[in-house]
Amino acid sequence: MRFDSVAAVEQALREESYLPDHGLATAVYLSLAMGRPLLLEGEPGVGKTEVAKTLARILDAELVRLQCYEGIDASQALYEWDYSRQLLYARALQGGELDVNERVHELYGPDFLVERPLLKAIRAGRGAVLLIDELDRADDEFEAFLLEVLSDFSVTVPELGTIAATEPPAVVVTSNRTRELHDALKRRCLYHWIDFPDLERETEIIKLRVPGVSERLARAVATAIAELRGMDLVKPPGAAEAIDWAQALAILGADGVNGDAARDTLGWAVKNHDDLRRVEEALPGLLHD
Numbered sequence: 143m144r145f146d147s148v149a150a151v152e153q154a155l156r157e158e159s160y161l162p163d164h165g166l167a168t169a170v171y172l173s174l175a176m177g178r179p180l181l182l183e184g185e186p187g188v189g190k191t192e193v194a195k196t197l198a199r200i201l202d203a204e205l206v207r208l209q210c211y212e213g214i215d216a217s218q219a220l221y222e223w224d225y226s227r228q229l230l231y232a233r234a235l236q237g238g239e240l241d242v243n244e245r246v247h248e249l250y251g252p253d254f255l256v257e258r259p260l261l262k263a264i265r266a267g268r269g270a271v272l273l274i275d276e277l278d279r280a281d282d283e284f285e286a287f288l289l290e291v292l293s294d295f296s297v298t299v300p301e302l303g304t305i306a307a308t309e310p311p312a313v314v315v316t317s318n319r320t321r322e323l324h325d326a327l328k329r330r331c332l333y334h335w336i337d338f339p340d341l342e343r344e345t346e347i348i349k350l351r352v353p354g355v356s357e358r359l360a361r362a363v364a365t366a367i368a369e370l371r372g373m374d375l376v377k378p379p380g381a382a383e384a385i386d387w388a389q390a391l392a393i394l395g396a397d398g399v400n401g402d403a404a405r406d407t408l409g410w411a412v413k414n415h416d417d418l419r420r421v422e423e424a425l426p427g428l429l430h431d
Contacts, residue, residue: 144201145171160189160196161339161347169334170197179274179292179313181328184336186318187380194273194314201312204266207273208259210280216287220297221261255299263311264295270311278317282324289327339381341368347381348388355392362399363388367411373424375417387411 145151151174152167162170170193173180182190198205208219257265263272277285291297292313296306315331317323339347344364349355363384371378379387387410396403405425412418 145174147171154200155196158196158199159350160192161343161350162193163339163343166193166334166336169332173314173332174312176332177310179315179331181315181317181323181331181333182336183317183319183333185338185378185380187382188336188338189381190314190316190336191273191275194271194275194316197312197314198271201271203268203312204270205273206259206263206266206270206311207275210274210276210278210284212279212281214280214284216284218258219260219284219288220258220291221299222256222258255302260291261297261305263313264291264297264305264307267307267311268309272311272313274313274315276318277315277327278320278323285324285327289324289330292327292330338371338378341365344368344381344384348384351385352389352392355388356397359391359397359399360388363391366399366404370411370421373420375412375414375420377412377414377417379411379413383411383413 145154148164148168148171151171152162152164155162155167155170169180169182172178180193182193184190194207195205197203259272263270274288277288280288294306295310296304298304315327338344341361341364344367345357345361348360348363349357352360367379367384367387387407390407390410391399391403394403394407408418408421408425412421
């Protein structure tokens with residue numbers, strides 16, 4: 143591990159334009175120090191996925207992303223065989239173009255194995271950051287399978303044998319909490335909840351991520367976003383939406399969240415039709431300098 147303190151992690155994240163609170167920096171530091179996966183939960187848009195992306199840049203490691211979805215299974219996450227190439231190879235064998243005795247076993251050799259994210263990360267080991275994104279979208283069976291893989295960072299390919307990581311990759315698991323993850327997986331991971339940033343930190347985040355934005359505009363956007371979150375919307379805006387809205391307003395030359403520019407770009411902050419209608423009705427009280 144390249145960090146000798148929580149402060150070093152916090153500084154490294156800041157230098158890559160990610161502004162963590164002390165709790166998140168501590169969680170990242172301990173995850174790396176203890177060799178444990180880091181489970182991040184929170185509302186969409188609070189920066190969970192960005193933690194893994196930033197960490198990969200800091201560690202000069204390959205980001206390997208496993209995007210979860212309903213119906214994902216082990217073969218889609220681990221490996222599969224390139225059946226089209228195997229078929230062409232088998233036809234070449236039948237046609238006498240290749241020595242059958244020497245080549246037939248190669249049909250299920252490494253040249254025909256297609257790596258999926260988990261196997262790719264296991265093979266890369268310390269040279270990778272494995273991002274398991276939105277695990278709550280997958281079903282219970284896949285979660286149980288994933289727990290087994292994360293326990294020893296190895297996988298058995300019947301035709302090739304067991305493939306294990308010499309050193310495990312850094313692992314970040316994210317969840318939007320659309321369903322509760324099982325306790326067994328939570329026990330395997332270090333856990334951290336990422337909340338919406340407070341006004342001061344969100345203002346700083348906007349200034350950091352939107353070059354050239356004024357202090358006035360950054361604070362106005364952060365204040366308006368905080369008010370939108372207080373409206374109990376179906377999809378409250380996260381830090382990502384605050385950044386997008388501030389950037390749009392800055393491009394239009396606005397110096398505050400007011401007037402036509404704010405109305406025209408409201409869809410950058412509110413990305414649900416029903417929410418947008420509610421916000422438009424309350425707009426006069428929300429728009430300010």
